[in-house]
Amino acid sequence: MIIPIKYIIFELVYTLTIKPTFMKRYIFYLIAWCCISTLSAQSLSQSKKLFENGDYEKAKTAFAKFIRSAPNSAEYNYYYGASLYETGELDKAIPYLEKSAKRNYIGAFRYLGKAYADLYRFDEAVENYETHIDWLNEKNRDTEQAEAEYSELLKKARMFKSVEKVAVIDSFVVNKTQFLNAYKISSTSGKIQWNDAHNGTIYENEMGNKRILSEMKDSLMQLYTQEKLLDGWGEKNAIESLNDSCNVNFPFLMGDGTTLYYASDGEGTLGGYDIFVTRYDSEDNTYLRPSNIGMPFNSTANDYLYAVDEFNNLGWFVTDRNQPIDTVCVYVFVPNESKQTYNYEATDPQIIMDVATLRSIQTTWTDEEQVRDARQRLAALKYAKEEKVKKVDFHFIVDDSATYTQWGDFRSKEAQNLYRQLLQKEKDLNQLQTNLAQKREQFANENGLGKKKLEPSILDLEKRIPQLMEEVDKLTVEVRKQEIEKLRK
Numbered sequence: 001m002i003i004p005i006k007y008i009i010f011e012l013v014y015t016l017t018i019k020p021t022f023m024k025r026y027i028f029y030l031i032a033w034c035c036i037s038t039l040s041a042q043s044l045s046q047s048k049k050l051f052e053n054g055d056y057e058k059a060k061t062a063f064a065k066f067i068r069s070a071p072n073s074a075e076y077n078y079y080y081g082a083s084l085y086e087t088g089e090l091d092k093a094i095p096y097l098e099k100s101a102k103r104n105y106i107g108a109f110r111y112l113g114k115a116y117a118d119l120y121r122f123d124e125a126v127e128n129y130e131t132h133i134d135w136l137n138e139k140n141r142d143t144e145q146a147e148a149e150y151s152e153l154l155k156k157a158r159m160f161k162s163v164e165k166v167a168v169i170d171s172f173v174v175n176k177t178q179f180l181n182a183y184k185i186s187s188t189s190g191k192i193q194w195n196d197a198h199n200g201t202i203y204e205n206e207m208g209n210k211r212i213l214s215e216m217k218d219s220l221m222q223l224y225t226q227e228k229l230l231d232g233w234g235e236k237n238a239i240e241s242l243n244d245s246c247n248v249n250f251p252f253l254m255g256d257g258t259t260l261y262y263a264s265d266g267e268g269t270l271g272g273y274d275i276f277v278t279r280y281d282s283e284d285n286t287y288l289r290p291s292n293i294g295m296p297f298n299s300t301a302n303d304y305l306y307a308v309d310e311f312n313n314l315g316w317f318v319t320d321r322n323q324p325i326d327t328v329c330v331y332v333f334v335p336n337e338s339k340q341t342y343n344y345e346a347t348d349p350q351i352i353m354d355v356a357t358l359r360s361i362q363t364t365w366t367d368e369e370q371v372r373d374a375r376q377r378l379a380a381l382k383y384a385k386e387e388k389v390k391k392v393d394f395h396f397i398v399d400d401s402a403t404y405t406q407w408g409d410f411r412s413k414e415a416q417n418l419y420r421q422l423l424q425k426e427k428d429l430n431q432l433q434t435n436l437a438q439k440r441e442q443f444a445n446e447n448g449l450g451k452k453k454l455e456p457s458i459l460d461l462e463k464r465i466p467q468l469m470e471e472v473d474k475l476t477v478e479v480r481k482q483e484i485e486k487l488r489k
Contacts, residue, residue, distance in 0.1 A: 051079055056086040067096075074103035082111045090115055101128070106135045110146060113153065118300055120353055122157035129153055156270055161344040163295045163352055167334040168361040169374045174330060179305075179318050182330040184381040186311040188392055189255065200249045201305060205257070206393075212239075212251040212260070221247040223262060241286045242278065249273070250305040256430045260287065263304035268292050271300035275317060279438065282431060283457065288438070295356040296364075308335050311392060312377050321358075331358065334374045394423065398483050412486035415479050422475040429468045436461040 047062035060083035066076040081096030094115050100108035109132035116125035129150045136143045172182045180194055180201070191204045200214030200221055209228040214221045215236070222243040224236040242248055246266025250273075253260050258280045263273040275297050278290040297303060301321035308315045315335040320328045342352055354363040365371045396404045396419060410416040439461065443454045 048079065051083060054086075056083045059083045060087055072099070072103075074100045074105040074108070077103075078105045078108045078111070082107065085111055085115055090118055101131075104135070106132065106139070106141075109135065110149070114149075117153055117156060120160060120356055122153070122160050125153055126150075126157055155268070159270065159292070159294050159298075160352070160356060162341045163344075163356045164293075164297070164336070165340040165342050165355075165366065166296070166336055166364060167367065167371050167374065168296070168331050168358060168364045169334060169371055170332045170378060171358075171361060172330045173323065173327060176320070176326050176328045179328050179330055183305075183307060183316050184312075184314075184378075185307060185309045185316070186392060188311045188394065189307070189309045190253065192252065192305070192307065201251065203251045203253055205253060206255070210253075212253055214249040214251060220245070221249040223248050223251055239287065242290065247273070252305065252307040254308060255310050256434060257427055258282075258431055258434050261293075261306040262290075263302075263306075264290075265302075270295075270298050272302035272320075273304045274298040275303055275306045277306075279434065281438070282435060296358050299357070312381065314374065314378060314381075331361070332374075332378055333364075334370060396479070398480055398487075402487075410483060412482045415482035415486065418475060418479045418482060422472065422479060425468060425472050425475060429465065429472060432461055432465050432468060436465060 043062070044066065047059055047066070050056075050062060051059040059079065063076055063080035063083060066073070067080050070076055077096045077100035081093045081100060084090075084093035084096065094112070097108050097112040097115060101112050109128045113125045113128035113132065116122070116128065129146065133143055133146050133150060136146060174182050180192060183192060185192065188206055190206050191208075193202045193204070194200075195202050195213060195215070198215040198221070200216075202211055202213040204211050211226040211228075211233065213224055213226065213236070215224060216222075217238075223239040225239060226236050227234045242262070242264075244264075244266050246264055248262055248264045248266075250263040251260060252262070260278050260280065261275060262278075263275055265273045268274070268276075269292065275293050276290040277293050278287045280287055292298060293306070297306065297317055299319060299321045301319055301323075303317065303319040303321070306315070306317045313334065315333045316330060317333075318328050318330045323329055342355065344352065351363060354360050358364075392405045393407060394405060398404060404410065407416065410419070436458065439454055439458050443451055443458060446454060
């Protein structure tokens with residue numbers, strides 16, 4: 001507090017008139033008091049400026065001293081707690097922010113909301129943000145920033161209420177630059193390579209004729225496709241519908257040739273990189289609007305490279321949540337055929353928390369037999385000697401006594417060529433079936449005019465799919481016929 005000069009003059013006059021013998025002593029103490037008060041005010045102002053300028057470490061040190069002198073000050077508790085939060089000391093920050101909020105310091109509610117959100121205490125986070133915005137409105141202050149943060153918080157809160165019920169069977173902590181070595185993906189799922197030149201990954205399909213890769217462009221990682229030509233790889237084509245003013249990286253294409261997983265640090269993330277899924281629309285020659293795959297795969301840290309080995313029925317993703325710098329954790333899970341979520345209202349909140357954060361993967365083990373079988377498959381992949389592992393290109397049942405898994409298994413050249421046609425038709429069929437499912441879903445959500453526009457394409461697909469199914473069946477029979485005839489000779 002700075003004492004106005006008129007009060008100082010009054011005190012001096014009073015002292016000279018009433019108590020002249022104490023004049024010197026009184027003046028000394030008064031001047032000292034004024035100086036200390038002035039310096040204190042200057043120090044507080046300077047400390048606030050440190051915080052406002054983003055120098056949180058220095059601000060934290062400065063406000064620690066203020067806290068010791070006035071431990072119940074709402075202002076001091078706010079700045080100290082907020083500085084602790086900004087320097088990563090989340091648990092320490094909360095008591096100070098709570099104390100400040102109890103005294104209705106406006107900024108404390110915002111930071112308390114941020115802190116609770118980081119701890120997945122979303123209901124409390126939402127409540128504090130709402131209080132913060134109410135106070136801003138009451139004081140006629142700008143709410144734009146708070147409203148934007150509140151909107152993002154609501155997305156996270158909704159995601160927390162739909163955590164996927166998935167069995168995570170194992171995890172490996174590895175060096176960030178070596179995490180691909182932990183992925184044990186069969187050749188039927190394609191191949192994932194590290195792109196040294198661009199600090200990203202390259203996905204190559206099982207046929208070896210298509211790539212999806214990430215490369216740096218204008219300081220941002222972007223996704224591209226490449227087709228195999230006779231003399232090598234063709235021109236890179238940007239995936240414009242997915243590339244945005246953010247980083248997109250770590251692509252993985254499912255066996256249907258349509259479903260694409262990738263990581264992005266742009267809009268709709270919980271924080272850092274999140275994993276998204278989209279599907280290719282062959283009619284429009286573009287990818288559909290991507291969706292965040294949610295928790296537990298995504299977190300407030302960086303999460304990426306979601307890959308599924310359909311042959312071994314195992315999935316993989318990597319995250320740096322709760323990990324030291326340059327270290328990541330690779331999780332292995334059992335992929336669901338369709339998304340299953342926990343009943344938020346009927347499930348113990350601690351279980352939801354443990355699953356969402358993957359605090360303990362054992363919490364996800366709801367089916368003991370499923371986990372046991374999956375861990376056995378994983379062990380076989382981890383510990384089998386590479387030279388003993390049989391290369392599997394496909395699975396084709398010739399008869400009761402023969403199942404082919406490699407192109408070299410065929411004895412009939414004709415049967416081999418027919419089987420290549422069969423594989424292509426099966427992929428075409430899967431793509432058409434996916435397109436039909438998407439069109440039907442879109443049809444259900446459209447109005448009258450929208451439905452009318454979709455009807456021709458749906459009818460066409462409904463006609464083409466049975467025809468293609470019949471062709472697949474005929475080809476299957478013919479392949480077996482040709483191969484069996486060759487075997488009998």
